[in-house]
Structures are given as C-alpha cells and as structure tokens.
Amino acid sequence: MSVTTGTLAPRALRRGATRSGVKILIDVAFAGLLFVGTITAVIALATLIWTILDAGWARLVGDPVGFLTNYVSRLPANAGIKAGLVGSAYLMVVTAVICFPVGVGAAVYLEEFAPRNRLTNFVESNISNLAGVPSVVYGLLGLGIFARFLRMGPSLLAGALTLAVMSLPVIIVAGREAIRAVPDSIREGAYALGATKWQLTRTQVLPAALPGTMTGTILALSRAIGETAPLLVIGLPVVIFTLPDDLRDPVSALPLLIFNWTSRPQPAFAEAAAAASIVLLALLLAMNAVAIFIRNRYTIRW
Amino acid sequence: MSSRPPSSSPAGDRAPAGDRSTSLARRSSRTGERVIIRGLFVCAVLSVAVTVGIVAVLLVDAFEFFREVSPLDFLTGTVWAPGAGAGEGGQYGVLPLLNGTLMIAVGSVVVGLPLGVLTAIFLSEYASDRVRGLLKPTLEVLAGIPTVVVGYFALQFITPDLLRPIFGEENVFIFNAAAGSIAVGLMIVPIIASISEDAMRAVPSSLREAAYGLGSTKRQVSLRVVVPAALSGIIASVILGVSRAVGETMAVTIAAGNTPTLTWNFFESIQTLTASIAQTVQGEAATGTVRYNALFALGLTLFVITLVMNIVSGRIVRRYRQVYS
Amino acid sequence: MRQRMRRRGWLLGLTLAIVLVAAACGGDDDAGGGDTGGGTNLTGRITVDGSSTVAPVTEAIAEEFRKEQSGVEVTVGTSGTGGGFTKFCNGETDIQDASRAINDEEKAACEGKSIKYQEFRIGLDGLAVVSSSQNQFVTQLSFDQMADIWKEGGATTWNQVDKSFPNEKLAIFAPDTESGTYDFFTEEILGDPEEGAPKPRTDYTASSDDNTLVQGIEGEANSWGYFGFAYYQSNKEGLKEIKVAKESGGPYIAPSAETIESGEYPLSRPLFIYVKEDSLQRAEVGQFVKFYLEQTPQLIADVGYVAAPQDDYAQGLAKLQPFLTS
Numbered sequence: 001m002s003v004t005t006g007t008l009a010p011r012a013l014r015r016g017a018t019r020s021g022v023k024i025l026i027d028v029a030f031a032g033l034l035f036v037g038t039i040t041a042v043i044a045l046a047t048l049i050w051t052i053l054d055a056g057w058a059r060l061v062g063d064p065v066g067f068l069t070n071y072v073s074r075l076p077a078n079a080g081i082k083a084g085l086v087g088s089a090y091l092m093v094v095t096a097v098i099c100f101p102v103g104v105g106a107a108v109y110l111e112e113f114a115p116r117n118r119l120t121n122f123v124e125s126n127i128s129n130l131a132g133v134p135s136v137v138y139g140l141l142g143l144g145i146f147a148r149f150l151r152m153g154p155s156l157l158a159g160a161l162t163l164a165v166m167s168l169p170v171i172i173v174a175g176r177e178a179i180r181a182v183p184d185s186i187r188e189g190a191y192a193l194g195a196t197k198w199q200l201t202r203t204q205v206l207p208a209a210l211p212g213t214m215t216g217t218i219l220a221l222s223r224a225i226g227e228t229a230p231l232l233v234i235g236l237p238v239v240i241f242t243l244p245d246d247l248r249d250p251v252s253a254l255p256l257l258i259f260n261w262t263s264r265p266q267p268a269f270a271e272a273a274a275a276a277s278i279v280l281l282a283l284l285l286a287m288n289a290v291a292i293f294i295r296n297r298y299t300i301r302w
Numbered sequence: 303m304s305s306r307p308p309s310s311s312p313a314g315d316r317a318p319a320g321d322r323s324t325s326l327a328r329r330s331s332r333t334g335e336r337v338i339i340r341g342l343f344v345c346a347v348l349s350v351a352v353t354v355g356i357v358a359v360l361l362v363d364a365f366e367f368f369r370e371v372s373p374l375d376f377l378t379g380t381v382w383a384p385g386a387g388a389g390e391g392g393q394y395g396v397l398p399l400l401n402g403t404l405m406i407a408v409g410s411v412v413v414g415l416p417l418g419v420l421t422a423i424f425l426s427e428y429a430s431d432r433v434r435g436l437l438k439p440t441l442e443v444l445a446g447i448p449t450v451v452v453g454y455f456a457l458q459f460i461t462p463d464l465l466r467p468i469f470g471e472e473n474v475f476i477f478n479a480a481a482g483s484i485a486v487g488l489m490i491v492p493i494i495a496s497i498s499e500d501a502m503r504a505v506p507s508s509l510r511e512a513a514y515g516l517g518s519t520k521r522q523v524s525l526r527v528v529v530p531a532a533l534s535g536i537i538a539s540v541i542l543g544v545s546r547a548v549g550e551t552m553a554v555t556i557a558a559g560n561t562p563t564l565t566w567n568f569f570e571s572i573q574t575l576t577a578s579i580a581q582t583v584q585g586e587a588a589t590g591t592v593r594y595n596a597l598f599a600l601g602l603t604l605f606v607i608t609l610v611m612n613i614v615s616g617r618i619v620r621r622y623r624q625v626y627s
Numbered sequence: 628m629r630q631r632m633r634r635r636g637w638l639l640g641l642t643l644a645i646v647l648v649a650a651a652c653g654g655d656d657d658a659g660g661g662d663t664g665g666g667t668n669l670t671g672r673i674t675v676d677g678s679s680t681v682a683p684v685t686e687a688i689a690e691e692f693r694k695e696q697s698g699v700e701v702t703v704g705t706s707g708t709g710g711g712f713t714k715f716c717n718g719e720t721d722i723q724d725a726s727r728a729i730n731d732e733e734k735a736a737c738e739g740k741s742i743k744y745q746e747f748r749i750g751l752d753g754l755a756v757v758s759s760s761q762n763q764f765v766t767q768l769s770f771d772q773m774a775d776i777w778k779e780g781g782a783t784t785w786n787q788v789d790k791s792f793p794n795e796k797l798a799i800f801a802p803d804t805e806s807g808t809y810d811f812f813t814e815e816i817l818g819d820p821e822e823g824a825p826k827p828r829t830d831y832t833a834s835s836d837d838n839t840l841v842q843g844i845e846g847e848a849n850s851w852g853y854f855g856f857a858y859y860q861s862n863k864e865g866l867k868e869i870k871v872a873k874e875s876g877g878p879y880i881a882p883s884a885e886t887i888e889s890g891e892y893p894l895s896r897p898l899f900i901y902v903k904e905d906s907l908q909r910a911e912v913g914q915f916v917k918f919y920l921e922q923t924p925q926l927i928a929d930v931g932y933v934a935a936p937q938d939d940y941a942q943g944l945a946k947l948q949p950f951l952t953s
Binding site: 559582587 | 678706707708710726727732806829830832833834836839842846847
Binding site: 075154236263 | 679685686687689693700701703704706710719836837855857858860862926930931
C-alpha cells in the first residue's frame with residue numbers, strides 16, 4: 001500500500017492517541033461544524049423555495065387552469081404560461097433525442113474503442129473544456145451557426161440543437177463514469193465466450209451503464225431547461241399564441257417568459273413571474289425525481 | 303484484480319481501451335460492426351466540431367472588433383464605457399469586467415468551498431445511508447435551480463433581508479457583488495460537494511482502518527487522512543465550480559447589477575463579462591457596430607479563460623493524484 | 628424507503644405528464660374554438676421582432692387581433708431595436724418594433740437588400756425623472772441642471788446641482804448603456820456627441836431592468852434616476868417625480884399621460900413600427916397593421932405608454948391605404 005502523502009502515522013504515534021477532554025470537545029465541535037455547513041445549503045434551498053412560493057402561490061392557485069392554459073396577455077390577470085411551458089417541454093424532448101444518442105455514442109467510443117493516441121487525448125481534453133464554457137457562449141454559437149448560417153432562424157430546432165450541444169459534455173462524462181463502473185470481469189467473460197467488442201458492448205456494457213447514463217442525462221437536461229441566456233441570444237420569441245407543429249416553427253420557453261415578466265412595470269406581472277417560477281421548479285423536481293428513481297431502481301451495484 | 307472501486311478521476315487508472323491486445327478480444331471483421339464503430343467515432347469527434355464552431359463564431363466578429371479597438375487598449379484599459387449610439391468613441395477596456403468576473407469567482411469560492419467541502423466530509427464520513435439518500439437529491443435540486451430564480455432570490459431576499467440588516471443599509475447597495483457571490487456560491491456548492499464526496503469515497507477503507515487502528519478519532523481521520531488523499535478531486539471540484547461561477551450570467555446580472563467598475567468593495571454594483579454579453583445581445587446596439595462586436599471579443603476572452611482553467615486543472619489533478627495500487 | 632421513493636417518483640412523473648398534456652390540449656385554439664370566436668378568413672404568420680419597449684404594445688395588439696382573426700399567427704421577439712433592424716433589413720422579419728427612428732447605417736443596409744419599408748409612429752414613451760419619496764428637497768430640475776448631473780465628471784453632491792440643495796451625496800441609478808432609454812436621455816440632455824457634446828458619466832449604478840432601478844431609488848433618500856414613465860406610474864408610493872423644464876426659467880412640467888400626449892412634457896420618445904412593403908402584399912399583414920393603428924390609442928394605456936397624437940395614426944392609416952387589398 002503506497003500513500004504518497006503520509007501525514008497520519010508518525011503524528012498519532014508521537015502524540016499518543018489518548019482522548020483528552022479537549023480533544024473530545026474539538027471532535028464534537030467539528031461534527032457540529034460539519035452539520036452546520038451541510039444544513040446551511042439545505043436551509044438556503046428551503047429559503048429560496050419559500051421566497052418563490054410566497055411571491056407566486058396566490059397567483060397560481062387563484063386561477064390554476066387559466067394560468068396553465070392561457071397564452072400571454074398584456075393584462076397580468078389573463079396572462080398564462082401555456083406557450084412557455086409546452087415550448088420548454090418540446091425543447092426538452094427534442095434536445096434529449098439529439099444529445100442522448102450522440103453522448104452515449106461518444107462515451108462508448110472513448111471508453112471502449114478509442115486507441116490511446118494523441119487524437120483521443122485531444123478529444124478528451126476538448127470535451128472537458130467544453131463542459132466549462134459559459135451558456136452565453138453556447139448561445140452565440142447557436143445564433144451564429146444554427147439560427148443564421150444554417151438558416152434555421154429562432155426555431156425549435158435551433159434552440160434544441162443549442163441546448164443539446166451545451167448538455168453534450170455532461171452526458172459524455174456521465175456516460176463514461178457509468179461505463180467505467182462495469183467491471184472488467186464481465187468483459188473478459190464475454191470475450192472468453194467468443195464475442196466481438198461491439199457484441200459485448202451492446203449486450204453487456206451498455207445495458208449495465210444505461211441507468212447511470214440516463215440519470216446523468218436527465219440531470220443535465222433539467223439544468224438546460226432552466227437556462228435563459230442561450231435562448232435569449234438566439235432570439236426565441238416571448239409572445240407567441242400557437243404551439244409548434246414542426247421543428248422549424250418558432251417556440252417560446254418558460255425561463256424566457258419569467259425573465260420578460262419580471263421586467264414589466266406592473267407589480268402583478270412580478271407575481272405572475274413568481275408563479276411561473278413555481279411551475280418551473282416543479283418541473284425540475286419532477287425530472288430529478290425521475291432521475292433518482294431510475295438510479296435507485298435500476299443501477300446494478302457490482 | 304477482478305474488481306476495482308469505480309473511480310471518479312479521468313480514465314488514467316484503467317488499462318487503456320486500445321491496449322487489449324493481451325486480452326481475448328477478437329478483432330471484428332464484420333463490416334456491419336466496423337460501420338457502427340465508425341459511427342461512434344464520429345459521435346466523439348463531433349465535440350471537436352462544436353469547439354471549432356464556437357471559435358469560428360467568436361473569432362469572425364471579434365476580429366472586426368479588434369480592427370477598431372487595439373487589443374492592447376482592450377486588455378489594459380480600465381474603463382468600459384461604450385457610450386451611446388454606435389459606440390464609436392467609446393472606451394473598451396476589459397479590466398473592469400475582468401475585475402467583476404474575478405470578484406464573483408473569488409466570492410463564490412469563499413462561500414461555496416467551505417460549505418461544499420464540509421458537506422462532502424459529512425456525506426462521506428459521518429452520514430448514514432439514509433441521510434445520504436436524502437441529502438444527495440437535495441443537493442442535486444439545488445444544482446438545478448434555474449439561474450433566473452436564484453438571481454431574483456438574491457435581489458429579493460439576500461440583499462434586503464440578509465446583507466443589509468447585518469452590514470447596515472447605508473453600506474450595502476441595492477445591487478452588490480456580495481449578493482451575486484452568495485447566489486453563485488450556493489449554486490456551486492452541489493458541484494464541489496458531489497465531486498469532493500466522490501473523491502473521498504474513493505479513498506480505500508484500508509487507509510481509514512489503519513488510522514482508526516492507531517487510535518484516531520473520526521475528525522482526525524477525516525482531516526488528516528481522507529482530505530489529503532482526496533485532495534486532487536477536491537481541487538478539481540473547486541476549479542469546476544469556478545468555471546461555473548465564471549460562466550454564470552443571469553444570477554449575477556440580476557443581483558449584482560450592470561455597472562462596470564474597478565473596485566474591491568463587495569457591496570457595490572459590478573458587471574461581469576457574461577452579464578455584459580447578455581446585456582448587449584438584447585440591447586439597442588445594431589449588429590455590426592463596434593459596440594455590438596465588443597461582445598464577441600468578450601466571448602473570446604471567456605473562452606480563453608475557460609481553456610486556461612481547464613489546462614491548469616488538468617495539471618494540478620495529475621500532480622496531486624493519489625494512486626492506490 | 629425505496630418503496631416510498633419509487634411511488635414518489637411515479638407520482639411526480641405522472642403529475643408532470645398530466646400538467647403537460649393539460650397545457651397542450653386544454654383551450655386549444657388553432658382551429659378557432661374556445662374563447663376566440665371571430666372570423667377565420669385570414670391565415671398566415673407574421674414575424675415581429677425588435678425593441679423590448681415596443682413589444683408589449685405589439686403583444687396587446689396581437690392578443691386582440693387574434694380574437695378577430697384566429698388563423699393568423701403573430702410571434703413577437705425581443706432582440707432589441709438594433710438587433711431587430713439587422714433581421715428586418717435582412718428580410719427575416721415582417722415588422723420591426725423600434726424605440727427610435729431607423730438610422731443611416733440601417734437605412735443603407737435595407738437599401739442594399741432592396742427592402743422597402745413604411746414607418747409608422749404608434750405611441751409615446753415618457754421618461755420620468757425621479758427621486759425617492761424620502762427625498763425632501765428636490766422638486767424640479769432644468770435640462771442644464773440634469774446635464775450637470777449626467778455628464779462625465781458631473782456633480783457628486785446635491786448642492787453642486789443647486790446651491791439650495793443640501794450637501795448630500797448624489798446616488799445615481801440609471802439604465803445601462805445598452806438601453807434605448809439611456810441613448811435617448813443622453814442625446815436629449817447632453818446633445819449630439821458628433822457636435823462636441825460631453826460624454827455621459829460612467830460612475831453610476833446601472834441596471835438593465837427598470838424594476839430594479841425603482842427598488843434602488845426607493846431605498847435611497849438622496850437618489851436620482853430616470854426610466855420609463857410606466858415604471859413610475861406603477862410604483863408611485865415609493866418614488867417622487869421631478870418636474871423638468873427645457874429652459875431654466877421655463878415651465879416645469881410633471882410627467883403624466885396628458886402632458887406626454889400633448890407634448891408639453893419635454894422628455895418623451897416616439898415609438899415606431901416599420902413594416903416591409905413586400906409583407907404588406909399579404910392580406911393578413913395589411914389587416915394587422917390597420918388593426919394596430921386603429922386600436923393602439925385604446926389599448927396603449929394598459930401597457931403603460933401613451934398614445935401618439937391622433938394625427939399620427941390618421942397619417943399612418945392614409946399611408947397604409949394603397950397597400951390594402953380590401
């Protein structure tokens with residue numbers, strides 16, 4: 001067993017590990033500190049959710065059906081999130097369809113098939129670099145390439161492609177983690193039975209890695225759905241009275257609505273924005289719940 | 303070795319995939335499979351296409367910008383004031399924006415690092431499985447809160463109900479970097495906590511057992527064995543958190559305002575690189591003007607910063623990595 | 628624990644599915660059912676983009692137009708006046724919302740792409756100059772005094788603006804440099820930069836969201852700032868309006884719907900829409916613009932702006948007449 005930074009053994013032996021009163025106090029204080037540190041994050045989250053609920057609950061329950069099924073309006077009392085909510089849902093679905101296969105494919109290739117050469121290294125460091133690029137820059141990419149150069153305009157397709165490209169690095173990383181967790185013994189067993197690498201990947205590794213990958217994908221998507229900046233940059237409309245029928249149709253999104261309503265002078269719009277935030281948070285929680293469910297039920301622990 | 307604990311560090315630990323010549327792997331001669339593998343290769347290489355796309359989009363218009371404003375003026379100027387109209391006579395020194403971004407990055411680490419590491423230690427060493435099962439999803443939810451919502455939380459709650467009562471109303475502006483830092487700090491706590499915790503859990507139990515065997519308390523084991531052993535993972539998580547902080551747009555715009563200025567007073571309003579981009583893109587500036595092209599120069603700056611941080615992170619992780627053979 | 632989480636997961640997933648289906652199906656109106664009623668003889672899509680200031684007006688008009696012509700799809704984006712003009716002069720949009728007139732570069736761009744357009748004035752956005760309701764001393768300021776505040780190197784304390792004011796630090800809150808309000812105010816108060824006017828100051832608290840400016844000004848007794856009149860109207864309790872005058876002796880006018888509409892109030896900017904002549908060949912666009920000019924005077928107050936002089940609308944309709952097919 002080699003530990004390259006050995007800080008423990010000499011010191012404990014020197015001091016003699018008797019548990020004096022002061023030590024116990026320090027131990028307890030430390031445990032307390034840990035608890036406080038952990039609980040602070042939880043309390044912050046609770047406070048945030050409470051603040052939003054307080055601001056928007058009345059508006060939401062005052063007219064829930066109307067709020068969910070109306071389109072936007074100049075009158076806050078009539079304004080609803082239908083276009084934004086459905087738009088976000090469509091965006092999410094199309095984004096998932098685009099980035100899940102590509103992400104899984106890339107992860108499989110990098111983990112199972114890629115030779116150890118400079119190209120692979122380059123691709124890998126490129127992916128981890130992309131994971132840190134700000135969402136605004138992805139928005140600029142979407143505007144320049146998808147909306148303008150490829151002439152998609154501010155459409156469902158352009159928006160989904162932008163969000164997909166943004167989520168891709170996260171999915172690849174999650175996929176690689178999940179694939180790595182499958183022990184080599186499984187692979188060697190398959191080889192012993194005469195399988196080719198692809199056969200074994202398809203029948204053994206992928207099914208085992210799927211839950212972990214899906215969890216990572218859902219979490220990445222739930223973050224993408226709350227992103228405002230990229231969609232703002234592409235220029236998705238805020239006012240729209242129809243639902244998209246086609247990938248090339250314009251589409252709105254819930255975060256865009258929220259952001260737009262908070263900039264209106266009428267105080268009632270601020271309430272509407274808070275109510276819309278509650279719906280967005282509910283959406284987020286639902287997606288997280290699904291991800292956790294998949295992780296708990298289907299993940300194989302080797 | 304037939305089983306290994308799943309490692310969270312980059313794929314340096316395992317035998318490289320291509321090195322399976324010693325294993326029983328059969329090279330496939332079926333063209334169907336070769337096509338599939340080619341397809342997978344394309345998927346992986348697509349990421350390179352993305353980077354090329356980003357760089358191309360940024361460079362084209364940034365180049366236009368740098369024809370009007372010299373890169374030296376851009377990088378050393380201390381005033382960011384595009385002025386009205388097309389912004390012809392404006393000043394485009396990026397330092398106030400870099401300063402703003404730096405303040406948020408530092409501030410969010412000050413908030414996020416202690417909370418994140420403490421939470422990670424708690425989750426890894428102290429918490430029972432039940433508590434872990436509750437806490438981890440909670441953290442994931444915190445990570446996913448839409449940034450617009452966090453920004454408004456900062457403006458409506460953090461500044462009036464937290465910062466102003468503590469530090470005095472006269473001292474704290476309605477928009478301030480501190481609120482922005484706290485908001486972003488909270489957003490990166492899950493990143494730091496989750497990755498640090500993974501790194502800590504990857505520390506083999508045998509190290510802990512040895513320490514306990516020598517009579518250490520849990521605190522000593524956590525602080526003197528686990529944390530140093532997991533250091534590379536913790537540092538990696540912090541750098542990832544900082545990248546997130548640097549790239550954060552909406553929360554900072556809302557909470558910290560849009561005032562480009564060189565200051566280290568966290569209670570004043572500032573502006574970050576990302577906020578300036580978002581603001582210009584929805585603003586009144588016409589495409590093609592200096593004022594508009596400035597945002598591409600800013601985007602390029604952000605991309606370079608991200609790249610540098612990524613390289614540095616890789617080096618640090620490699621240097622401090624523990625290998626438990 | 629696992630059982631509970633399993634059930635919770637299903638429940639939440641189910642709720643999500645129900646919500647989405649309900650939203651998508653409930654009140655579906657593309658076929659003209661539900662609350663829309665109205666004739667559906669026109670169809671088509673009208674793409675509008677541009678100023679986020681004018682967008683609420685277009686939204687209001689589109690909302691009402693939909694009740695009469697539910698087959699016409701109107702989408703409104705908020706890419707900003709500048710960004711919108713780029714799209715407009717590239718042929719990507721039918722109508723441009725603009726909080727200022729088209730400038731020379733944009734005109735050239737449109738000519739370059741052979742895009743002919745018509746300009747219509749559709750309303751007025753007053754600019755309110757305000758301080759906090761806690762402020763006891765300031766009631767009126769002239770343009771010159773405001774120039775002293777707003778210019779680079781301008782006043783830092785109130786008594787530098789007017790000797791009768793106390794020696795208190797000026798806390799300035801104003802829109803950021805990307806805002807059309809900023810552009811307009813700077814040009815009105817300081818003058819044209821091409822003619823040697825001083826530059827605006829940079830050391831003030833800037834924000835892109837007027838609502839947050841309101842909050843800032845309310846909270847600070849020695850504040851001074853400006854933003855759209857609609858934001859003052861919605862937050863009168865915490866704010867104090869400052870009467871303005873072009874000349875130091877001249878009549879000091881307070882902002883109100885009446886003074887803005889009559890033109891007495893000197894700080895108001897006109898709002899425009901620009902329509903592609905090619906698009907006007909389509910019946911639905913022509914009818915939409917006609918509806919716009921006819922209905923805006925009634926609806927614009929809902930949105931917080933003020934109607935333009937009646938002549939503007941009449942002239943607009945006259946300009947439009949040759950393009951209408953029916």
